[in-house]
Amino acid sequence: MSSAGSWRSIPKIDVHAHIVLHQRDDTDLVLHEPKAQLRLMEKHNVRCACILPINYPEYFPLRPERALDWLRANNEIQADIMRTAPERLLAFADCRIDGAYALRERVHSELRRAIEELGLRGLKIHPSNLKTPADDGRLRQWLDAVDAQRVPVVFHSNPSGSDPQFDESAPRTIYRAIYGRSTVFTVAHMGGAAFLETLGGDGYVGTSYGLLLIADLHGVDFCERLLRRIGIDRVLFGTDVPIFSYEDYERVFDAMGLTREEMEKIAYRNAERMLAGRPPLDS
Template sequence: MPVIDAHSHIYPDKIACKASSAVGEFYGVDMNAKNASASALLAACEGSPITHHLVHSVATRPDQVATINDFIAEQCRLHPNFIGFATMHHDFEDMEGEIDRVMALGLKGVKIHPDTQKVNLDDPRLMGLYEIIAGRLPIVIHTGDYRYDYSHPRRLKRILRTFPNLVVDAAHFGGWSLFDYALEYLEDENCYVDTSSALEFLGPRRTVELARAYGIERIMFGSDFPMWSPVNEYNMLSAMPFTEDEFEAITWHNVERFIGQEIK
């Protein structure tokens, strides 16, 4: 059966190590030896049960948007097991035109990271983006960071209430480092959550508790490559006491529903 990693970052070869190091500096993790290229991601998963990768990158300036989107689209053309998500920046001039363009390129959604982009999740400029993509494309949103307020789950709650047709993955179990706060705000909302950058912090018992509190149908497996090894993350998840049907939903069917596409 397919196993889909719903949260992976990739960068062009010439900046793959530099970009990885920058991510590590942001989170206080030593990433200097990690290569975040597409080929490194594929090599890291070779021989494992992981068959597909939802890939993206983040624009920290508006002039990076089109270049990153072209790169992600090209990598998806080269690697059919990649599912590409576009980036967007809150100061990009023609959001609607770029969304039309990336859809024509075959990209399947959008990814934003309010903390590294330094913008509130419910900033009016981003509310404009949500209006454009609601009912058209899903979005992965980095949610939660104890050091910042940009991506707090309470901001996402407002967005979900404003745009009921917006399909959202609240990444990192709804709020990285704010896992219990996230459940408080998002338990009864209409969104997905992924497991990226969460399993190591939560441990098996709390992971299963949170997954069942949200509802298994909302949970998607994600690794946050290159931050963590996709294979190690998969192995941790597979060792947890989920039923076979629950595990299949988390690693396959829920991602299909999120992107609106069957994966075989």
């Protein structure tokens, strides 16, 4: 541990966590209810956590009557989760682009409902699950809606073999989607396999999964240099709990030589800006 103090001792905002109310055998998600998440947050000094939707259309087994519009159902479930601990669990809305959601008016009215009525704090876009590139024109309407509501958006970003072009969720595709816009956005997972592309971009970069991958492949010294190259003001602490654990990140952050100020920015100061709908400092 560095003289800057342990990662656990710093109060944190986790910008990327999931609540799993119903376990499904065909995913890597295990049951993880709000009270389990709150216990972990207590133990690891995490002040609040952004709860991102899971983006599985069938994810509402207890409410089959809502199957007609899984997006509305998912957003309501997100609001229910947030009500269990309003200041600590900050839920984001989900999005879809098929059916009526190809229509601009429907997109705007559902996001307005999610933010203004349900109190959700931003939007999650998962290009791979939507099976479309991040710069798809149908997603532009969602970005317009996000800007109108002045809330942040987070993009899943980890190109993989399930995406034949290997670029649906690559950072370069997200940067292309955002180019010329004032949208406040986060590239999650540090871009995964395409993490070097975050060096050329702007906006926020979330550490969920990506930091663990890069630490494993290249070591913590590389991680430290990479975070500084990306720009400490752009980096947000995200975990993908419960898929990964808070301990996984403590090991990496404690082994890096970041200063106390750099750690505090990554731990919570940058996240406060993001949640307030403001771009990274100096951008």
